Amino acid sequence: MLISLKWLNEHVDIADITPDAIAQKLTMAGLEVEGIEEKHPAFSGVIVARVVDIEVHSDANRLLLCQIFTGTETVPVVCGADNIAAGSVVPLANVGATLPGREKIGASSIRGVVSHGMLCSEEELGIGSDNSGIMLLPENLPLGRELAEVLNLGDTTLNVSITPNRADCYSIIGIAREVAALFDRPLKEVSCELKQVESHIAEFASVKIDAPHLCPRYSAMMIAGVKIGQSPLWMRQRLEAVGIRAISNVVDVTNYVMMEMGQPLHAFDYELLAGGKIIVRSSQDGEKFVSLDGKERILRKEILMICDAEKPVAIAGIMGGDNSEICPETKTVLLESAYFNPVSIRKSARYLGMGTDASLRFEKGIDPNGVLTALKRAAYLIAQTAGGVIYNGCIDEYPQRVEVAQGIQLRENKMASLIGMVIPQEEVMRIFTSLGMECSRIKEGFLVNPPSYRVDITREADLIEEVVRIYGYDRVATTLPTFAAAVALPSGREKVEEVVSDVFSGYGYSQILTFSFINPKAVDLLNLPLADERRNFVVLRNPLVEDHGVMRTTLVYSALQTLRNNVYSGNTDLKLFEIGRVFFSKGIAELPREENRLCAVVCGMAFGQNCHFGKSPAGYYDVKGAVEGLFSALSLRNVSWRGEVTEPFLHPYRSAGIFVDEQKVGFIGELHPEVLARFDLNVVPTVLECSLDLLTELVQDTKKTIKALPKFPSSYRDVSFLVEEAVTFFAIEGYIAAANEQLLEKTTVFDVFRGKGVAAGKKSMAVRFVYRSSEKTLTEEEIKEAHERVLKALVQNSGAELRG
Amino acid sequence: MMAVSNLSSDVIPDSVMKANIAEIERVSLREVADVTDMAGLQGLRLKYLGRKGVVTALLREVSQQPPESRAQWGKSCNELKNRIETALEERSSVILASGASASLLKQAIDVTLPGRTLPRGGIHPIVKVSNEICTIFTSMGFSIADGPEVETDSYNFSSLNIPKDHSSRDMQDTFYVTDDVVLRTHTSPVQIRVMEGTNPPLRIISPGRVYRPDWDITHSPMFHQIEGFVVDIGVTFGDLKGVLLLFLQKIFGEDTILRFRPSFFPFTEPSAEVDIQCGICHGSGCRSCSHSGWLEILGCGMIDPAVFANVGYDYDKFSGFAFGVGVERVVMLKYGVSDIRHFFENDVRFLEQF
Numbered sequence A: 001m002l003i004s005l006k007w008l009n010e011h012v013d014i015a016d017i018t019p020d021a022i023a024q025k026l027t028m029a030g031l032e033v034e035g036i037e038e039k040h041p042a043f044s045g046v047i048v049a050r051v052v053d054i055e056v057h058s059d060a061n062r063l064l065l066c067q068i069f070t071g072t073e074t075v076p077v078v079c080g081a082d083n084i085a086a087g088s089v090v091p092l093a094n095v096g097a098t099l100p101g102r103e104k105i106g107a108s109s110i111r112g113v114v115s116h117g118m119l120c121s122e123e124e125l126g127i128g129s130d131n132s133g134i135m136l137l138p139e140n141l142p143l144g145r146e147l148a149e150v151l152n153l154g155d156t157t158l159n160v161s162i163t164p165n166r167a168d169c170y171s172i173i174g175i176a177r178e179v180a181a182l183f184d185r186p187l188k189e190v191s192c193e194l195k196q197v198e199s200h201i202a203e204f205a206s207v208k209i210d211a212p213h214l215c216p217r218y219s220a221m222m223i224a225g226v227k228i229g230q231s232p233l234w235m236r237q238r239l240e241a242v243g244i245r246a247i248s249n250v251v252d253v254t255n256y257v258m259m260e261m262g263q264p265l266h267a268f269d270y271e272l273l274a275g276g277k278i279i280v281r282s283s284q285d286g287e288k289f290v291s292l293d294g295k296e297r298i299l300r301k302e303i304l305m306i307c308d309a310e311k312p313v314a315i316a317g318i319m320g321g322d323n324s325e326i327c328p329e330t331k332t333v334l335l336e337s338a339y340f341n342p343v344s345i346r347k348s349a350r351y352l353g354m355g356t357d358a359s360l361r362f363e364k365g366i367d368p369n370g371v372l373t374a375l376k377r378a379a380y381l382i383a384q385t386a387g388g389v390i391y392n393g394c395i396d397e398y399p400q401r402v403e404v405a406q407g408i409q410l411r412e413n414k415m416a417s418l419i420g421m422v423i424p425q426e427e428v429m430r431i432f433t434s435l436g437m438e439c440s441r442i443k444e445g446f447l448v449n450p451p452s453y454r455v456d457i458t459r460e461a462d463l464i465e466e467v468v469r470i471y472g473y474d475r476v477a478t479t480l481p482t483f484a485a486a487v488a489l490p491s492g493r494e495k496v497e498e499v500v501s502d503v504f505s506g507y508g509y510s511q512i513l514t515f516s517f518i519n520p521k522a523v524d525l526l527n528l529p530l531a532d533e534r535r536n537f538v539v540l541r542n543p544l545v546e547d548h549g550v551m552r553t554t555l556v557y558s559a560l561q562t563l564r565n566n567v568y569s570g571n572t573d574l575k576l577f578e579i580g581r582v583f584f585s586k587g588i589a590e591l592p593r594e595e596n597r598l599c600a601v602v603c604g605m606a607f608g609q610n611c612h613f614g615k616s617p618a619g620y621y622d623v624k625g626a627v628e629g630l631f632s633a634l635s636l637r638n639v640s641w642r643g644e645v646t647e648p649f650l651h652p653y654r655s656a657g658i659f660v661d662e663q664k665v666g667f668i669g670e671l672h673p674e675v676l677a678r679f680d681l682n683v684v685p686t687v688l689e690c691s692l693d694l695l696t697e698l699v700q701d702t703k704k705t706i707k708a709l710p711k712f713p714s715s716y717r718d719v720s721f722l723v724e725e726a727v728t729f730f731a732i733e734g735y736i737a738a739a740n741e742q743l744l745e746k747t748t749v750f751d752v753f754r755g756k757g758v759a760a761g762k763k764s765m766a767v768r769f770v771y772r773s774s775e776k777t778l779t780e781e782e783i784k785e786a787h788e789r790v791l792k793a794l795v796q797n798s799g800a801e802l803r804g
Numbered sequence B: 001m002m003a004v005s006n007l008s009s010d011v012i013p014d015s016v017m018k019a020n021i022a023e024i025e026r027v028s029l030r031e032v033a034d035v036t037d038m039a040g041l042q043g044l045r046l047k048y049l050g051r052k053g054v055v056t057a058l059l060r061e062v063s064q065q066p067p068e069s070r071a072q073w074g075k076s077c078n079e080l081k082n083r084i085e086t087a088l089e090e091r092s093s094v095i096l097a098s099g100a101s102a103s104l105l106k107q108a109i110d111v112t113l114p115g116r117t118l119p120r121g122g123i124h125p126i127v128k129v130s131n132e133i134c135t136i137f138t139s140m141g142f143s144i145a146d147g148p149e150v151e152t153d154s155y156n157f158s159s160l161n162i163p164k165d166h167s168s169r170d171m172q173d174t175f176y177v178t179d180d181v182v183l184r185t186h187t188s189p190v191q192i193r194v195m196e197g198t199n200p201p202l203r204i205i206s207p208g209r210v211y212r213p214d215w216d217i218t219h220s221p222m223f224h225q226i227e228g229f230v231v232d233i234g235v236t237f238g239d240l241k242g243v244l245l246l247f248l249q250k251i252f253g254e255d256t257i258l259r260f261r262p263s264f265f266p267f268t269e270p271s272a273e274v275d276i277q278c279g280i281c282h283g284s285g286c287r288s289c290s291h292s293g294w295l296e297i298l299g300c301g302m303i304d305p306a307v308f309a310n311v312g313y314d315y316d317k318f319s320g321f322a323f324g325v326g327v328e329r330v331v332m333l334k335y336g337v338s339d340i341r342h343f344f345e346n347d348v349r350f351l352e353q354f
Helices: A005-009 A019-028 A172-183 A233-241 A249-261 A342-352 A357-364 A368-386 A412-419 A425-434 A460-471 A492-506 A556-568 A620-633 A673-678 A692-699 A729-738 A780-798 B014-034 B038-049 B054-063 B067-098 B125-138 B167-171 B189-197 B237-252 B305-311 B327-335
Strands: A002-004 A032-039 A044-056 A064-069 A074-079 A089-098 A108-110 A113-115 A155-161 A196-200 A206-209 A217-224 A265-269 A277-282 A288-290 A296-298 A304-307 A312-315 A332-339 A389-392 A395-397 A408-411 A438-441 A445-449 A574-584 A593-603 A639-642 A650-660 A663-671 A686-691 A715-724 A744-753 A762-771 B150-152 B181-183 B202-211 B222-232 B258-265 B268-277 B294-303 B319-326
Touching (some): A002 A005, A002 A233, A005 A155, A005 A172, A005 A233, A019 A032, A019 A155, A019 A172, A019 B258, A074 A113, A155 A233, A206 A217, A206 A395, A217 A277, A217 A368, A233 A249, A249 A265, A249 A368, A265 A312, A277 A332, A304 A342, A368 A389, A412 A445, A412 A460, A412 B237, A425 A438, A425 A445, A492 A574, A492 A593, A492 A620, A492 A692, A556 A574, A556 A593, A593 A620, A593 A692, A620 A639, A650 A692, A663 A673, A663 A692, A729 A780, B014 B038, B038 B054, B054 B067, B125 B202, B125 B222, B125 B327, B189 B222, B189 B305, B237 B268, B237 B294, B237 B327, B258 B294, B268 B319, B294 B327
Parallel strands (some): A196 A389, A206 A277
Antiparallel strands (some): A032 A155, A044 A064, A064 A074, A217 A332, A217 A389, A217 A395, A277 A304, A304 A312, A438 A445, A639 A650, A650 A663, A663 A686, A744 A762, B150 B181, B202 B222, B222 B319, B258 B268, B268 B294, B294 B319
């Protein structure tokens, strides 16, 4: 909210305080000042002058040659306007003056007559929109003085950010009250002397409230004989300073009082109110209403409407109707000041999509006791600026009292134990008094009555905050809590996540974080069948973009997008991993199931562009290697990689399901060529997705026990053999295991070869067999026997053909 | 030729002995200095210090001298021997270090070629800083708690004293799944979930993803928060200040200056916004702090009695504080990142810099 310091100065004397000092204090009291702006008039070198004489220009009868007295001399000025006469006091832009959007004023000769400057309209000065003629100034202004100075133009505004609880601060007076408390200064009274005529409002108008729960209070006054026109310059300047556009005197007054006091007001053209009646009622479903911005609004039940005897004339607290608004012909004004139910106004404004300055204040809660004060102030200002007479009396229907919290206890002990220090009694009393709160001592502490505008103060905690806020947060001693010693150990999943991060970053993977929402079309791109669980989306009602329509059920899609974006940016050798959640809908009655997962993608060269490595494309075995590293770090054994368990978006013969203890924990594989094309990728990524929640469960009971180092040496035998392409290494391991050879310690495959010398459909494998006994050094003979037993099992079961 | 060859087995006059020693020293040291390989060096060692070497021969001569001069010349000869020895040693290391040995030269490598390094991976900056923050708090005895990211309206709002149709909801725009289910807008619902199931004392930290529909250079529809809270008997606002001071000085440096500014959050009272003094201008105001001299870093406060009431805690017995810090904001300030969107675009050229 913008606060004009000149306006503020009318309510509390701040002339001797710098804007920075005010901003600093307000900020440190919870009213953050986000900006300070000095506004200067857009002109300079313009003085107050008087027209001495006017004659028609000798050479152009549409121009006037004026003799202008500047206070010290009389100079000729040529002028084209016709609203001035001898004696008019006018703004004179001297030679050398600057006006907004124009070149510097120079002495000129207009059709042979010398002109020493220029007389200005409001528009030319940039202080108003009036361009109908020269701006006429009050006749008592001192001649020769700078116009900006005598009109008191220029202002400084503070942009104050107001927290939702401080409804009372949405006004100049609200801020003035804070400034008064913070600088220990009195508030100034605003003048509001009403001269009312004998005619009583009750003879002309009546108010009936049909929905007192939505409208607890409605008051009205009438001003007759007004003349609609422009409001005075000072009022327009004030409104402009706080960001409100001037419209006409009566409407400007309602805005002015709202900005000043925080009470929204509405002015009706009384002549347009059928029967002179105001009826406050709830709307009906489907009711239509044209608001004064010319838009037709379709209403629903429970929207509070202001009606006359025949029709709705305003949406209460939000906007008036075009059927009763103030127009140039308006003679009699019915002025409304009311208290509307905050929740109801909020709901209606939201429903209609109409947040207005008025609705903003009503929904936060205005001062129920300020309704009449503002009404009178506005009536007074309308009479001042638009003429007219104020009818006697006012209507004040107040069927349902608005509760104002009173008698709130503040226990000194509670306050001290909550903030950690004792603030002296006198200081506490002084703070409450400065905030306009009545405060008295009781045995336990204080009894406080907050003013009716402080709708946010209802409890002890609120009082404590007020005391500390004004006392100063910076004055509260900084301490450290006395914790009992405790050691918090990370939970299972945190540990697993830590290991995942260590292992994958160690293997050269960069961690990525991608949005948890994806485009629902992702599942089509990934070929997922209709019954796939991953189509069971949690759908967002209000996504920002279609690409964020649903919560993701797989991490693969986002990872592939990240990979693609990187490839397009020229980052070709990629190893990426993400730890994130997936979400599966369980229907509207339940929260979705959330699962933590790991995803990894690779493409390009496994070791980047390094001169020591050959061209080694990253693929299945790179990712598998990282997962094996992970499982080893987590001490997960009994792992199997099952080629027959695949995913519809993976290459059917280059992918596998990952199983630990017979439980599927994830999948790994090269992207299916079809899917590749859909992602518009010219590289072949390999992806991994794995449930961290499942790994966490599986890992829990695994404890590492370190084995003693072997005492006796081992021996190895290398064997190469041919097998059918379809025989997997997993199968070979099985066949070897079938031999149940106690001396065989380890089997490793160190080469797989296809091509020259190997028949099509076959592959050559080279395997190293390591033999060791834990009891003695094996003899050649013993090793030979054991090796023969192993090979026999291998050859018999796999059909392997030994190659020398 | 050399003076030594003129020696007889008779008594040698002192002047001759002196000249001999000087001559042997001059010649031998010159030869050692001129030799360029280890083989030559070995030859010189034999020539002077070997069993049939020049110095060895001289020593034998000295032993034939009368006892009165024997001691003195013996000493001089031994000193000569030591000097040649030292010269040989020094020369030997020079020859070795120069690598001038022809056979080794053939084995030379280009030591300036890049190393056989595997491409370095890394932890995402958000996770890195989040872990850093969690470690600071776990070292103070905080435990880590977790909660769902798709959350009920009740946990995300109502239980935190943010009723439906209340203007305090405007502080957080929200992604909705249904009327009663939202993407959590903050990590604060974890407060409720933990307090509902546990009695004080509590010291909890809860990192995680949160969601709000804003998307520009400083807002992301998904971002990360860390919630922290403490409930016990006698926890004070001063304690809150102390814990956060400790935390922020660990993250931003020991000379970090803090400011606690009153603010409003529905679930804390009193509430505060914490600013750190701008590290670029040190408080005098510059572009990066919008000329305020301060940078907003987190929100905090004493847990509101309404929140305690919602979880059945006795406000008269217990007190507590809570805070929530945006991890992206911390990373942006710490590393001078100006656009939040970089974090989720995941260009590896960005990620590799952390």
